[in-house]
Amino acid sequence: MPRYTPLVESLPSTVPFVGPETQERARKADFKARLGANECVFGPSPRAAAAMASAALDVWQYADPENYDLKHVLAKHHGVAAENIVVGEGIDGLLGLLVRMLVAQDTPIVTSLGAYPTFNFHVSGFGGKLVTVPYRDDCEDPDAIIAAVHEHNSPLAYFANPDNPMGSFHGKDVISNLINNVPHGSLLCLDEAYCEFAPQEELLPLDVSNERVIRFRTFSKAYGMAGARVAYGIGHVDLIDAFNKVRNHFGVNRLAQAGALAALADQEWLRHVVESVRTSNARIAEIALENGLDPLETHTNFVTIDCLRDSDFAKRVVAELVAQGIFVRMPFVEPQNRCIRISSATDEDLELLAEILPKALSAAQSG
Amino acid sequence: MPRYTPLVESLPSTVPFVGPETQERARKADFKARLGANECVFGPSPRAAAAMASAALDVWQYADPENYDLKHVLAKHHGVAAENIVVGEGIDGLLGLLVRMLVAQDTPIVTSLGAYPTFNFHVSGFGGKLVTVPYRDDCEDPDAIIAAVHEHNSPLAYFANPDNPMGSFHGKDVISNLINNVPHGSLLCLDEAYCEFAPQEELLPLDVSNERVIRFRTFSKAYGMAGARVAYGIGHVDLIDAFNKVRNHFGVNRLAQAGALAALADQEWLRHVVESVRTSNARIAEIALENGLDPLETHTNFVTIDCLRDSDFAKRVVAELVAQGIFVRMPFVEPQNRCIRISSATDEDLELLAEILPKALSAAQSG
Numbered sequence: 178m179p180r181y182t183p184l185v186e187s188l189p190s191t192v193p194f195v196g197p198e199t200q201e202r203a204r205k206a207d208f209k210a211r212l213g214a215n216e217c218v219f220g221p222s223p224r225a226a227a228a229m230a231s232a233a234l235d236v237w238q239y240a241d242p243e244n245y246d247l248k249h250v251l252a253k254h255h256g257v258a259a260e261n262i263v264v265g266e267g268i269d270g271l272l273g274l275l276v277r278m279l280v281a282q283d284t285p286i287v288t289s290l291g292a293y294p295t296f297n298f299h300v301s302g303f304g305g306k307l308v309t310v311p312y313r314d315d316c317e318d319p320d321a322i323i324a325a326v327h328e329h330n331s332p333l334a335y336f337a338n339p340d341n342p343m344g345s346f347h348g349k350d351v352i353s354n355l356i357n358n359v360p361h362g363s364l365l366c367l368d369e370a371y372c373e374f375a376p377q378e379e380l381l382p383l384d385v386s387n388e389r390v391i392r393f394r395t396f397s398k399a400y401g402m403a404g405a406r407v408a409y410g411i412g413h414v415d416l417i418d419a420f421n422k423v424r425n426h427f428g429v430n431r432l433a434q435a436g437a438l439a440a441l442a443d444q445e446w447l448r449h450v451v452e453s454v455r456t457s458n459a460r461i462a463e464i465a466l467e468n469g470l471d472p473l474e475t476h477t478n479f480v481t482i483d484c485l486r487d488s489d490f491a492k493r494v495v496a497e498l499v500a501q502g503i504f505v506r507m508p509f510v511e512p513q514n515r516c517i518r519i520s521s522a523t524d525e526d527l528e529l530l531a532e533i534l535p536k537a538l539s540a541a542q543s544g
Numbered sequence: 545m546p547r548y549t550p551l552v553e554s555l556p557s558t559v560p561f562v563g564p565e566t567q568e569r570a571r572k573a574d575f576k577a578r579l580g581a582n583e584c585v586f587g588p589s590p591r592a593a594a595a596m597a598s599a600a601l602d603v604w605q606y607a608d609p610e611n612y613d614l615k616h617v618l619a620k621h622h623g624v625a626a627e628n629i630v631v632g633e634g635i636d637g638l639l640g641l642l643v644r645m646l647v648a649q650d651t652p653i654v655t656s657l658g659a660y661p662t663f664n665f666h667v668s669g670f671g672g673k674l675v676t677v678p679y680r681d682d683c684e685d686p687d688a689i690i691a692a693v694h695e696h697n698s699p700l701a702y703f704a705n706p707d708n709p710m711g712s713f714h715g716k717d718v719i720s721n722l723i724n725n726v727p728h729g730s731l732l733c734l735d736e737a738y739c740e741f742a743p744q745e746e747l748l749p750l751d752v753s754n755e756r757v758i759r760f761r762t763f764s765k766a767y768g769m770a771g772a773r774v775a776y777g778i779g780h781v782d783l784i785d786a787f788n789k790v791r792n793h794f795g796v797n798r799l800a801q802a803g804a805l806a807a808l809a810d811q812e813w814l815r816h817v818v819e820s821v822r823t824s825n826a827r828i829a830e831i832a833l834e835n836g837l838d839p840l841e842t843h844t845n846f847v848t849i850d851c852l853r854d855s856d857f858a859k860r861v862v863a864e865l866v867a868q869g870i871f872v873r874m875p876f877v878e879p880q881n882r883c884i885r886i887s888s889a890t891d892e893d894l895e896l897l898a899e900i901l902p903k904a905l906s907a908a909q910s911g
Binding site for chain 2: 178179180181182183184185188189190191192193194196198199202211214216217218219220221225226227229230231232233234235236237238239240241242243245266267269270273277278279280281284302332333362363364388397401402403404405406415416418419421422423425426427428429430431432433436
């Protein structure tokens with residue numbers, strides 16, 4: 178057997194998420210609706226798709242390892258310098274690099290109990306010790322995060338805003354206060370994957386002079402390019418430059434870069450998606466209410482629905498929906514796992530949901 | 545400042561390779577011919593390009609994190625089980641994962657002096673200590689590699705076959721012997737990125753029962769998909785499974801997977817590329833000879849040319865070619881850096897090379 182490092186030897190062989198395709202193979206049937214991974218069913222900008230298609234014949238060339246064009250266009254879009262932006266293989270890839278930069282054996286790292294599992298996967302993968310604080314009223318709790326960072330002298334804390342899996346959102350005053358309370362020498366990882374769906378006037382403006390925060394954005398959600406694996410971090414120039422020590426320089430797919438450039442240029446499509454998501458979320462909430470469930474307020478492209486009973490019940494509802502051809506997921510831990518989570522979807526998908534949810538609830542009740 | 549790990553703090557902010565785009569921006573002009581990165585100028589299979597283009601609208605979906613379809617088709621292609629294959633974001637990405645699995649602070653890792661810099665980048669990035677052995681007669685030296693593994697009790701050695709940057713190749717008897725001499729508990733990383741260009745009857749058959757070797761293959765070279773970032777490792781099921789501990793499960797681009805499937809199905813295009821490369825390499829050798837230089841034998845999609853003088857001269861030749869619009873690279877260390885390296889190219893590209901090389905040599909001679 179190869180001599181793995183003691184750390185790697187100690188890790189389980191695991192996946193943060195089981196993909197819908199794995200479930201499809203297990204049930205020997207495709208899903209009729211794909212509402213479980215907060216993908217953007219409204220698709221990418223047709224201009225982004227066209228850009229990727231027309232770049233296909235150029236795929237024999239490696240992409241520019243500096244991601245120069247994309248970084249510069251993003252910089253202009255956000256009113257920062259290109260040196261404040263690092264482009265990577267999805268937020269998952271960037272989280273892995275960030276964790277690697279800050280986490281050694283037994284380093285305590287702070288996050289919310291039930292927040293993004295892939296962040297936890299990376300922390301464990303580099304030997305860190307997770308310190309988790311509970312959600313408060315179904316929101317991530319800034320005060321508890323900061324208290325834990327102080328208590329454990331942690332170099333890194335994770336905070337998603339808007340949050341997944343609950344869909345909640347903190348406005349700019351809360352986030353500004355959170356960042357200001359991060360101790361010097363610690364870093365807040367602010368995952369803003371869903372920020373395009375939040376009230377834009379309530380998003381905290383960027384301040385790249387602040388060394389205590391890095392903000393992650395992605396083309397996977399509102400831009401509808403989850404399969405392309407392209408996202409970016411915005412932060413202080415020194416922090417951004419440090420990614421060059423560890424990143425896979427030629428790692429970003431060439432077509433993805435072409436697609437991201439075109440997607441960013443098509444802000445009209447983005448508005449169309451955001452509007453479609455809003456309409457869809459209202460319909461999901463309506464379906465939940467019609468079934469006697471409680472849809473939580475959302476600032477994302479999904480609606481988390483309180484099933485108003487215990488987690489066993491919610492798990493049975495998810496299992497029934499999956500069995501009947503609708504891919505959905507649910508929060509992982511108490512007390513959020515009394516809920517199920519439905520991604521924004523097309524009218525057709527939601528008609529199917531309206532038809533199948535009552536049956537799933539009924540089956541779960543008698544289960 | 546964030547509290548980086550001592551290891552990351554100690555690393556330089558660096559790139560293993562400067563991209564041609566960086567050079568184009570510096571010289572404020574595009575290259576006329578791109579012969580420096582061993583890309584496949586003959587392009588991907590048109591069927592692969594079409595598959596990527598038609599997958600573009602589906603990019604809103606994450607790719608299957610198991611890469612199930614691609615793994616199974618590759619397994620059939622190679623006569624192994626899907627459990628013997630790990631798909632990743634190019635060989636660069638897979639090398640990073642492999643190194644992470646085996647390299648801790650100060651772990652001695654063996655490679656050839658002047659071999660693939662990205663492997664070295666990863667080893668240093670995880671705190672390993674590189675042990676390098678010289679090339680012998682412009683070939684990687686299996687005996688020296690094995691001796692160094694024994695001497696330093698190293699858990700990992702890198703060996704490229706065919707080799708980059710020299711283009712040389714060891715047949716199956718040599719490689720079989722090399723693998724058999726790897727001590728138990730150590731692993732040979734056999735990088736076969738260029739294997740489709742080598743004499744197929746001289747490639748060592750796969751033996752996935754052997755825990756002492758992992759073999760890497762890629763869609764970046766003969767399959768013409770460098771920008772797609774998709775490659776794979778073939779090895780013992782336990783080793784392959786260990787990648788699940790650390791890999792970015794959703795990391796492989798969805799279009800890349802569609803393209804790779806189509807590329808693999810189009811073996812006729814592969815034969816066309818291999819034949820085109822052979823013709824091109826013969827022409828490159830001819831041009832070298834016409835200019836009084838010595839083209840080395842090659843089993844890759846490039847020709848390494850001995851300029852028959854010192855490294856300063858070869859550097860001037862490269863600089864002149866670059867200045868006149870031809871992107872080329874050269875080996876990094878003595879004595880291989882008496883050479884320049886020209887990637888296989890179109891007739892048009894090589895006409896340009898034939899025109900510019902004499903001028904570059906003349907300028908370098910008077911430089």
